[in-house]
Amino acid sequence: MITGIDIAAENTGTINKLLSSEEPLTLVGGEQAEEKVVLPESLKPLLKQILAEMAKGNEVAVLAKDAEMTTQEAADYLKVSRAYLVKVIDRGEIPSRLVGNHRRVKVKDALLYEQSLNEKKRGRIVPPPVKMRDMNKDMKWLAEHRGEYAGKWVAIYEDRLIAACDTAAEVHEAKERAGFPQTLVTYIEEPLPQGMSKKG
């Protein structure tokens, strides 16, 4: 893994010009510049992309897709904790292999997981898993009784107060005992002094 390649700003323009040219790109080396190698055309877009990222101040990592990473490296790349990554591996969402007692993850598998994670984070509209009951009466009750139960956890079913408690655990217990379907559980915020608007 190569990160943080430094390149002089004044050279960036020239390199970009060379990379955009239709002329073949030649690598010249040796004391007398006697060694020359024509680089494959397919390398140009990759080099351009690397330069573009560096110009933005981003670190650049060049990784072979079949290369392997430790779980810590994969976790750092995916911006998740190592503990979370290990659970994902245990669930079989990222393939891994054992080297001694340590797991190794292929770069391409981490990239695939990153794609699916980003998809999940974007959200997806699905058929509702449950049919929601009409909650107008519940919301009306809340609006009318907000002041009386400020600072409390309440459980409401239609226009009935099932429980009002200091903790969520207590109100959940009461809700379970009552046994109504889709009982609304909510915390009623303390009101702010008049003229004060809520922030955040």
Add this chain to the structure above:
Amino acid sequence: MPVIITANGLTETVTAAIDTGSTLCVFQREVAESLGITVEDGIEDYVSAMGTIIRVYGHEATVTIGDLALDMFVYFPDYQRIPRNLLGRQGFLQRLRFGLDDYEGIVYLSHHNDP
């Protein structure tokens, strides 16, 4: 507004506020606990709220509002109490068309692709 959150095969009916200023959908830790979610097992992230930075953990859940449901990441705070559940942009508002009639107290939500 009332919403149903489903995870681990369990459902909870709670209230949530739409927050266009919130990047993530953040629910109270108590909601996670009643759904049997171990908060710290999720994907760690940070949000700025109530004048401070809060560490949150993301979990996959389905949020149902009326006839609409979304599979999304819902985040729960590590230990800090938040006064209300917030439906932010990522996973929720970015997928929907949203309108508000404040006078009537009506919120309109539809799929962002609906005609």
